[in-house]
Amino acid sequence: MLQKEVIVIGAGLAGSEAAWQVANSGIPVKLVEMRPFKSTPAHHTSECGELVCSNSFGALSSDRASGLLQKELRSFNSLIVQTADKFAVPAGGALAVDRSKFSKALTGALSNHPLIEFKRFEQLDLPSKENITILATGPLTADQLASNIQFFTGIEACHFFDAASPIIYGDTINKEVVFKASRYDKGDPAYLNCPLNKNDYIHFRNELIGAEQAVLKDFEKEFANFFEACLPIEEIARRGVDTMRYGPLKSIGLWNPKWGDLLDRENRLKNRPHAIVQLRMEDLEGKLLNMVGFQTNLKWSEQKRIFRMIPGLEKAEFVRFGVMHRNTFLESPKLLLPTLQFIKRKTLLAAGQITGTEGYAAATAGGLLAGINASLLAKGKNPVTFPSESMIGSLINHISNKNQILSNHKKNKFQPMPASFGLVPELTKRIKDKRLRYKAYQERSTIALKDFKRILDSLFEKDHLLTKIN
Numbered sequence: 001m002l003q004k005e006v007i008v009i010g011a012g013l014a015g016s017e018a019a020w021q022v023a024n025s026g027i028p029v030k031l032v033e034m035r036p037f038k039s040t041p042a043h044h045t046s047e048c049g050e051l052v053c054s055n056s057f058g059a060l061s062s063d064r065a066s067g068l069l070q071k072e073l074r075s076f077n078s079l080i081v082q083t084a085d086k087f088a089v090p091a092g093g094a095l096a097v098d099r100s101k102f103s104k105a106l107t108g109a110l111s112n113h114p115l116i117e118f119k120r121f122e123q124l125d126l127p128s129k130e131n132i133t134i135l136a137t138g139p140l141t142a143d144q145l146a147s148n149i150q151f152f153t154g155i156e157a158c159h160f161f162d163a164a165s166p167i168i169y170g171d172t173i174n175k176e177v178v179f180k181a182s183r184y185d186k187g188d189p190a191y192l193n194c195p196l197n198k199n200d201y202i203h204f205r206n207e208l209i210g211a212e213q214a215v216l217k218d219f220e221k222e223f224a225n226f227f228e229a230c231l232p233i234e235e236i237a238r239r240g241v242d243t244m245r246y247g248p249l250k251s252i253g254l255w256n257p258k259w260g261d262l263l264d265r266e267n268r269l270k271n272r273p274h275a276i277v278q279l280r281m282e283d284l285e286g287k288l289l290n291m292v293g294f295q296t297n298l299k300w301s302e303q304k305r306i307f308r309m310i311p312g313l314e315k316a317e318f319v320r321f322g323v324m325h326r327n328t329f330l331e332s333p334k335l336l337l338p339t340l341q342f343i344k345r346k347t348l349l350a351a352g353q354i355t356g357t358e359g360y361a362a363a364t365a366g367g368l369l370a371g372i373n374a375s376l377l378a379k380g381k382n383p384v385t386f387p388s389e390s391m392i393g394s395l396i397n398h399i400s401n402k403n404q405i406l407s408n409h410k411k412n413k414f415q416p417m418p419a420s421f422g423l424v425p426e427l428t429k430r431i432k433d434k435r436l437r438y439k440a441y442q443e444r445s446t447i448a449l450k451d452f453k454r455i456l457d458s459l460f461e462k463d464h465l466l467t468k469i470n
Contacts, residue, residue, distance in 0.1 A: 006374045007133045009123045011048040014352025014367035015136030020079040021371025023115040027378045034122040040140040041325040047103035053164045057095040057360045063438040065419040069361045069391040080364040089281045090190035092182035098283040132377050134370045135350045139327030163232045163295035163324040168316045170286040177312035183253035194312040195273035208237045211302040232296045248293025249275040277310050296322035329356045331414050338400040339383040340370045356399045358416040365392045389448035394423040
């Protein structure tokens with residue numbers, strides 16, 4: 001039977017993963033990316049899978065939701081996660097990457113695949129229904145295509161504001177003040193920590209909440225709400241005097257041996273900082289450092305002035321200042337099946353952050369499923385859904401029409417969702433201990449996916465590379 005070409009629009013994380021999965025099933029792919037001919041408010045390069053916010057994929061351990069999601073993706077030959085593993089940088093218990101090497105490696109892998117035709121132009125409209133197409137344009141979908149998607153769905157897209165953290169040169173920090181440690185000494189010391197005493201903290205907060213912000217365009221003001229997981233640091237500061245101290249600036253679990261004996265309670269109470277700003281390495285050499293949790297909408301001049309008030313950053317030089325941008329996502333439960341096909345057009349699938357998933361691994365999971373199902377459609381076979389017991393399946397169920405069927409909460413406003421154990425079905429036997437419960441979720445997922453892989457093997461007749469990147 002003649003196997004059709006699959007069109008993938010967008011070469012971010014979801015689109016890159018989808019294209020890889022389709023091509024590995026023996027189906028030709030046309031991968032369309034508008035950069036560098038047209039950029040976005042957040043991108044800086046034309047590379048595939050450019051990470052525009054943090055360089056972290058979240059916790060590594062599979063007893064965490066993001067860690068379990070990563071583990072599931074590794075077992076399905078995920079180009080994104082295996083490339084992230086290859087270019088990982090120290091980040092305590094998290095998977096963080098050298099973002100430049102990571103995106104260049106993705107671009108190389110996709111450009112050199114014999115079944116992937118890489119096209120650089122702006123896609124202005126949806127391809128016809130005769131074409132099997134994966135829409136993976138992300139939360140920064142260009143205006144004309146976004147308008148055409150809205151016309152096709154008949155539903156206005158949802159919006160929220162997202163922000164990225166500044167990056168500074170590692171050799172411009174004061175290493176007499178800044179110390180290296182991971183919280184609770186987990187793993188190798190992976191973060192650089194800037195301690196603030198109470199006076200430093202109060203002064204910093206006052207300057208932060210009074211600083212001049214970048215002006216939003218008039219048409220964007222009506223959508224001026226933020227996704228809670230990515231609040232700008234100045235918005236966190238406005239919520240209360242100590243809000244930052246119990247959020248991104250918490251000092252608990254971090255200690256500099258120069259301060260004396262941690263086990264000496266009197267010494268600990270006397271010397272513990274009031275707050276700590278953490279810096280995470282962007283590369284193995286530590287030449288570039290990301291200010292953890294410092295997403296911001298401050299004017300660039302204000303960022304330079306105020307962030308240099310942080311002890312150890314008095315002479316910091318900035319590679320990139322923080323920026324804020326409007327993110328667009330579909331009201332997916334009204335539009336998508338759990339296969340990620342549009343209810344209205346079965347040859348059109350969506351994947352990634354445009355569907356309302358949040359986080360890099362979650363975007364990758366959507367690309368994985370969309371790629372598998374586009375391949376099956378091209379082979380004249382029925383698409384599949386991941387088992388609900390898996391983190392991938394639970395996440396996709398939440399952002400798809402199945403969410404409406406299961407929850408009956410149709411009046412609730414749909415919001416972006418990261419991987420979470422709160423999405424997975426309850427265990428048949430209640431386990432009170434959280435660690436044991438999460439371990440049970442992991443074991444149940446492993447069993448369910450083992451059976452699911454057998455189904456995929458029979459559908460693809462073993463011509464889909466599920467376990468190894470060539």
